[in-house]
Amino acid sequence: MRLRVAAVAAILLSSTSLWGFWGAGDEVIHDLQGQFDAGRYGAVIAQLDPAGLGVVSLKLGGENLRIGHVLLGACYEKVGHSDRSLSVYQVGVRLFPRDKELLSRLAALLHQAGLEEQAQPLFERLVRLDPSSPYGHLGLAQIDRALGFLDRSAEHYQKTLDSLPKRGDIWQEYGEDLYEARDYRAAEAALRRGLDLAPGNVDNMLALALVLRAEGRTEAALAQLEPPARAGRWAAVQARALWLMESGRDEEAGSAVAGLLRRAPHDPLALYVRARLGLRAGRRTQALADLRLASAQGDEAPFCARVAAKLAALGQGRP
Amino acid sequence: MKFVGALLVLRLLAAGAWAAPDYSPDALLRAHLWREFTARPLSRRPHVGLVLSAGSTRATAHVGVLQVLAQAGFPIDAVAGTSMGAVIGAMYAAGRPVKRLRDIASRLSLRMGANYNSFRLISLMLADKLLSSEKTEKFISKEIGGLRFDQLPTPFACVAMDIYTGETVLFRDGDVASAVRASMNLPGVFAPVAYRQRYLVDGGVVDYIPIDAVKRLGAEWVLASVTENDYRSARPENVLSVLQTLEQVIDIRGAFLSREQRKNADFIIEPPVGYIGVYETARASEAMDKGVIAAYENLKPATESLLLASLKAFAPDWGLEPARAAGGAKP
Numbered sequence: 001m002r003l004r005v006a007a008v009a010a011i012l013l014s015s016t017s018l019w020g021f022w023g024a025g026d027e028v029i030h031d032l033q034g035q036f037d038a039g040r041y042g043a044v045i046a047q048l049d050p051a052g053l054g055v056v057s058l059k060l061g062g063e064n065l066r067i068g069h070v071l072l073g074a075c076y077e078k079v080g081h082s083d084r085s086l087s088v089y090q091v092g093v094r095l096f097p098r099d100k101e102l103l104s105r106l107a108a109l110l111h112q113a114g115l116e117e118q119a120q121p122l123f124e125r126l127v128r129l130d131p132s133s134p135y136g137h138l139g140l141a142q143i144d145r146a147l148g149f150l151d152r153s154a155e156h157y158q159k160t161l162d163s164l165p166k167r168g169d170i171w172q173e174y175g176e177d178l179y180e181a182r183d184y185r186a187a188e189a190a191l192r193r194g195l196d197l198a199p200g201n202v203d204n205m206l207a208l209a210l211v212l213r214a215e216g217r218t219e220a221a222l223a224q225l226e227p228p229a230r231a232g233r234w235a236a237v238q239a240r241a242l243w244l245m246e247s248g249r250d251e252e253a254g255s256a257v258a259g260l261l262r263r264a265p266h267d268p269l270a271l272y273v274r275a276r277l278g279l280r281a282g283r284r285t286q287a288l289a290d291l292r293l294a295s296a297q298g299d300e301a302p303f304c305a306r307v308a309a310k311l312a313a314l315g316q317g318r319p
Numbered sequence: 320m321k322f323v324g325a326l327l328v329l330r331l332l333a334a335g336a337w338a339a340p341d342y343s344p345d346a347l348l349r350a351h352l353w354r355e356f357t358a359r360p361l362s363r364r365p366h367v368g369l370v371l372s373a374g375s376t377r378a379t380a381h382v383g384v385l386q387v388l389a390q391a392g393f394p395i396d397a398v399a400g401t402s403m404g405a406v407i408g409a410m411y412a413a414g415r416p417v418k419r420l421r422d423i424a425s426r427l428s429l430r431m432g433a434n435y436n437s438f439r440l441i442s443l444m445l446a447d448k449l450l451s452s453e454k455t456e457k458f459i460s461k462e463i464g465g466l467r468f469d470q471l472p473t474p475f476a477c478v479a480m481d482i483y484t485g486e487t488v489l490f491r492d493g494d495v496a497s498a499v500r501a502s503m504n505l506p507g508v509f510a511p512v513a514y515r516q517r518y519l520v521d522g523g524v525v526d527y528i529p530i531d532a533v534k535r536l537g538a539e540w541v542l543a544s545v546t547e548n549d550y551r552s553a554r555p556e557n558v559l560s561v562l563q564t565l566e567q568v569i570d571i572r573g574a575f576l577s578r579e580q581r582k583n584a585d586f587i588i589e590p591p592v593g594y595i596g597v598y599e600t601a602r603a604s605e606a607m608d609k610g611v612i613a614a615y616e617n618l619k620p621a622t623e624s625l626l627l628a629s630l631k632a633f634a635p636d637w638g639l640e641p642a643r644a645a646g647g648a649k650p
Contacts, residue, residue: 147611147612147615148387148390148611148612148614148615148616148618149608149611150390151390176340181390182390182391182392203340206340206342207340210340210350233342235342235343235347238344238347239342239347242347242348242351243351246351246354267344268344269344269347269348272348276637279637279638279639280637280638282638284638287638300344301343301344301345301348302345303345303348303349303623304344304345304348306623306627307348307352307626307627307630310627310630311630311634311637311639314630314631314634314639314640315634315639315640317640
């Protein structure tokens with residue numbers, strides 16, 4: 001792949017100057033843009049890269065050549081050929097190293113593929129070219145968060161949100177980052193801002209419930225779980241049963257877990273909750289049976305299964 | 320004409336699973352048990368020991384590991400370290416914030432801990448006159464306010480080796496700074512430190528990962544941060560160089576020692592810094608970043624390991640016998 005890109009870049013670099021003189025005009029690129037907007041990605045690809053090599057081979061010059069790379073890369077993304085998009089953007093970035101659009105597209109694609117070490121310097125270059133670039137900062141925020149640099153990540157989220165303050169999903173990511181960094185008050189504020197902008201976002205509600213619980217506001221956390229639970233989010237239903245048990249509301253936890261187990265009789269977390277409730281109520285035999293059953297669900301939830309197995313062993317006098 | 324693909328880029332960035340929080344049953348149970356663990360008094364949960372291995376510049380990766388553990392609120396009830404691990408461990412045990420440790424480590428240089436200059440180096444080579452590590456002691460003492468071991472907020476121990484007997488000397492009392500100096504007193508470069516009728520050199524020669532030391536402080540579950548040299552791939556550039564040969568010998572010895580010692584840890588975090596040489600102090604920031612990444616990657620499995628080890632202590636309170644098996648009693 002790398003060799004292919006290098007070879008293609010060499011060919012392009014050697015012939016670009018000629019294209020600059022004799023390249024196609026604005027009408028061609030305007031037409032291609034129109035086809036892209038109409039969703040005719042195959043047609044755009046056929047014109048720009050008839051051989052399907054991931055290379056702009058239509059003779060274009062200057063700005064049109066740049067747009068040609070953006071269009072071809074975007075079309076390949078649209079039709080699911082990320083490898084070819086990557087080739088196109090890589091060549092484009094070599095031809096136009098200061099072009100923010102090509103840089104951000106290449107960086108985003110690498111980032112999406114999990115190639116953080118390659119993506120990070122591109123996002124950094126983007127931020128050097130444009131210190132307020134929201135895409136650069138968002139990319140860096142996500143990479144820093146994925147690697148564990150939560151403080152740096154929070155700074156990049158803030159800079160992203162300075163430019164994109166109406167993006168509820170980014171407020172949510174920022175809030176989750178702050179939650180992980182245990183800055184609960186700021187996390188709550190960010191997640192509430194996200195919910196104001198996207199009121200129906202159940203993931204945001206779940207994240208807010210976690211923050212409220214971490215702040216020790218169990219009632220508010222349980223209330224926050226209701227909408228996602230009603231929307232069918234299984235995690236919210238499981239969390240509700242677990243947190244009710246955790247806060248000593250055994251009767252409510254019992255009915256919540258009974259509902260869970262009616263729908264999923266082998267749910268390992270529900271079995272754990274019922275086992276704990278059973279132990280509290282003196283139903284030891286049933287509790288140990290629940291733990292043994294949960295311990296067999298390792299494919300679904302390996303940690304739950306290991307915890308259940310260990311507790312079952314302890315209950316049988318095998319520490 | 321401008322093709323604005325900003326929304327597409329944003330969608331690419333927003334669609335990633337890298338940022339998605341984990342709401343799996345495992346994650347919910349982990350958070351639940353972690354809450355239980357952290358709410359308990361020390362006497363009713365296992366004591367957590369942190370061990371910081373030797374490794375000179377490579378060992379600055381421990382700062383990155385500490386950064387992640389502190390960020391996650393991971394309890395550390397006792398710390399033990401050897402050599403550079405002792406320097407970092409002592410400052411952490413004294414309550415110095417991780418940010419401060421990072422600042423210090425990023426300014427690391429050979430001159431910081433030794434009376435090193437060109438003249439001294441020539442003396443070392445030609446006149447067989449070893450350098451003094453006294454500056455290390457002064458630096459540590461100033462940084463932690465001249466504390467003794469019994470004054471440290473977190474129990475701490477470090478090790479050195481008696482150059483005459485080859486014995487491991489465990490420091491758990493007295494002045495911290497002089498003990499740390501002895502622990503990181505690289506043989507062949509620094510003159511042995513006279514301490515209580517002994518002459519002491521770097522503990523990395525005998526106890527690269529001081530797990531026994533932290534267990535003596537009462538640790539029941541041990542997390543070790545190991546910054547071993549990858550001596551098989553990171554060959555010294557010049558085997559005729561005194562310092563490089565010495566480094567290679569110490570690293571190979573450390574690797575052999577740690578092979579056995581690491582079996583006694585409950586969990587190991589191993590930042591991939593084996594390629595960084597003892598004297599490459601300019602790479603300390605790189606090592607710290609590697610420490611952050613390695614620790615963050617391992618945070619979830621480390622937490623799970625600790626929680627599984629804690630169930631024995633939780634079980635009696637949950638109505639599961641045997642009550643006698645509760646962990647947490649300090650030896």
